[in-house]
Amino acid sequence: MDGVVRAWVDGWVVSRGAAPPEREPWGFTVDVGLVAQVSRHVFDALGDRVDEGVVRKVAGGVTGAGVWLKVFQDPAVVGGWLGEGWWVDPEPGYLMTVPLTGARADVLDGYRKRVWSVGGVTRVLVAAPDGSLAARGQVAPTGATAVFDRIETAPAHRRRGLGGTVMRTLQTAAATAGARTGVLAGTPAGRALYESLGWHVEAPLTSAKFVGPGVA
Incomplete structure (x- = not known):
């Protein structure tokens, strides 16, 4: 689905009451305003189109705790791209869609x-x-x-x-x-329910949080 990441970002911002997304060359930055999630960087490439160098560069520029990365690739892959101070959720999420x-x-x-x-x-x-x-x-x-x-x-x-x-x-x-189209980011536990209702996986999703050097 073309524009699925933008659709997810726009809807998530409304759902959570976050700040309007700021467009970046590689995706979007969303300010959330919570201690556990100050902001998030969402990359708009999916799967094999995710650029390792771009992810490394953006991650390397993060210095404050509570900043998240959302990368549409498997955690086993993305985890190797991130340096010290990053906690990576070992379970993949799933970007999913369905006709409504x-x-x-x-x-x-x-x-x-x-x-x-x-x-x-x-x-x-x-x-x-x-x-x-x-x-x-x-x-x-x-x-x-x-x-x-x-x-x-x-x-x-x-x-x-x-x-x-x-x-x-x-x-x-x-x-x-x-x-006309539903979009969500599901967990492994929720994936079976969503697929039983006709949802389709568009890409895996890695969630990573910067916690600071010596903490992760």
Whole structure:
């Protein structure tokens, strides 16, 4: 999908309330404003098109803790490009897409589903019979694409179809808003759910954080 990285960045910024992305020759810089994630550098090349020299140069210019890199290549590859002070998540993420259509989203007996929209972000909460969190997620449509974010099912409520309920509810909300393609960055644990709902992997994703020399 052309422009998938830009679509993910734009939607993620809306979903998380981050600063508008700044265009760089190699991708985008996003200021987040959190201690654990001050900013992030997102490279717009995918897979084998990722330039090792460019990643090394950008990483080498980082000196402050809390700066992240998002590189669409496997961590086993990217980890060897980064110097001292970088922590690399050993598990790959996955940049994924899906054509959006409306979908039925039932809820199991005893569970309660709430859907609301604020600031361009639609959120779904599925509460357990005792009122605790069972599952949640949110989506940020930005025109023709929509970014799905913070998809979570509580451990005690997994394998009951609640993740699918959240995803289908968000998918319908995004399609209703006019989006035609869904985009997300998934974890290994979430990949099976997303693929069962028709999502396709576009590229692996490495997440790396600068923690400072002598710490990583």
